[in-house]
Amino acid sequence: MRTLATVLAPVLAGASYLLLIPWDLRNRPEHPGELIETTPVRTWAVIVFVLVLLVLGGWLGRAGVPPWQAMPLVAGVPSALLLASYLTHRAPDANPWPLAWVCFTVLMAVAALLAAFAGRASVR
Template identity: 40%
Template structure:
């Protein structure tokens, strides 16, 4: 079983590649929902307060970052470099966008900016982790690339 998971994606049948990619996207979305719970009852802590009661903790953010970096490293090592962005960065960004759109109007003016910043941070972290993992590929990967790419 471990041998199957640790094979390059290009050596697998198409249905296996897509199943693993779908599983990776589901794991990224599940990590977001697990570590950053979605509380639709977001309300001010006190009357006229600008801060709401949200269940997001620093530990949850760190655990989410760790889970996304692990997924990015796996897909960056075994798949093409563009896939980690689509599979690991997009599901949390979409869920965050949906979560931020549920906030009431008075504090909603800052959410597009916050969403853009956090999406950029997630995408940059995923891209860097995937690139670093790709640099640690074995010699067999470099030989295969050099045979198929004359440049």
């Protein structure tokens, strides 16, 4: 089960990122000619994505994967996809994406770590 979990967790994390988070994350006007911009990211999609990461982290913890190894397995692929998205869609003005990428990567890694600890604790 441990081997299955270590192989499937990155695949499922990456697939959930691709299904739930839009590739182009730049803000855009809701209607042509409008000055007010909106984000293409939907709140429900972020909530579902976070739940998927937590479940995967908990699954890895229950499977016996050490929590420090669960972090890159769960957060690695989504973090790489997020970086690729940021690098392929440059902002026309100020570029906050490098800082945002670091913040979101840390959040994903901490969520995976805590879920793996919880999963490991539930086995004992």
